[in-house]
Amino acid sequence: MTDAPATVLLVEDEPSIADVLTIALRYHRFEVLAAGSVREAAEAVRRGRPDVALLDVMLPDGDGRDIAHQLRLSHPEMAVVFLTARDAPAEIVGGLSLGDDYITKPFNVDEVVARLRAVLRRTRPAGRLAVRPPLRYGDLELDEATYTVRRAGRTVDLTPTEYALLRFLVRNAGAVVTKEQLLRHVWRYEHAAESTVVETYISYLRRKLDVHGPPLIMTRRGVGYGLASPGSP
Incomplete structure (x- = not known):
């Protein structure tokens, strides 16, 4: 509770x-x-x-x-x-x-x-x-009480940083978030425009999530990242 x-x-x-x-x-x-x-x-x-x-x-x-x-x-x-x-x-x-x-x-x-x-x-x-309900997006579910992630009913084993990155993307579903926003809100970096940490962790997430369904994290070239519409092929 x-x-x-x-x-x-x-x-x-x-x-x-x-x-x-x-x-x-x-x-x-x-x-x-x-x-x-x-x-x-x-x-x-x-x-x-x-x-x-x-x-x-x-x-x-x-x-x-x-x-x-x-x-x-x-x-x-x-x-x-x-x-x-x-x-x-x-x-x-x-x-x-x-x-x-x-x-x-x-x-x-x-x-x-x-x-x-x-x-x-x-x-x-x-x-x-209140008991906080799970975050849901399409076939993805994030349980914020246990920090458990499931896709298509299957558990996805994420590190704390991967979880924080995915949660931020889900909380901003429908929008494109920039690399700078991710660095600031997930890693708390204020001045790290040249860092490749975002690209690295996006790659980790895709590798773990996409084995259970169609590609979920989309790249808007030159802008940032967002989630594919639920049900997209």
Whole structure:
């Protein structure tokens, strides 16, 4: 039994920032509902039930503080954290009067994750427990309780690093992740653009996975890696 994964409503209109935060939050086992505007944020809240909102203030169709005010009225149990370039003392004080924390840009991703967790420890109801379901993609299954991997019902013996790499790819299924993202999030390398470790471990994974089914890990030349669509030949 572990704490049920928290859901973050991420409202950020800058695609590069939204992408970095989404990948980092999912890597740290948050569920993410992403929105780029006030309208999209309202729709995301209707679709899901976030535990915390991470809000930009300056949005193309409104102000993140208006979202915070509406969330306080409609979902008083939801935590609110602002993430904005507005760093004047009056702005920070005003933001803290509406939310639970205030982070200024430019930011450190690890700090954002740590502060979200700190806010959730204060605001999330105790005792929300759940058994984490296995990660599934097509005929692939990753059991996060036992770190066991199966493909087509057969156990695949992976090293811890191979497992971490595969988990990151599965958590970002449907997207192409770059070599730099893999180095940063799997190996924690910040400046290793010339490293061949990604290519080496991708080769290891393919060798172990592809004996149980069609090729799973695809290379997008010049871009990065992704997973083949389930059922692809």
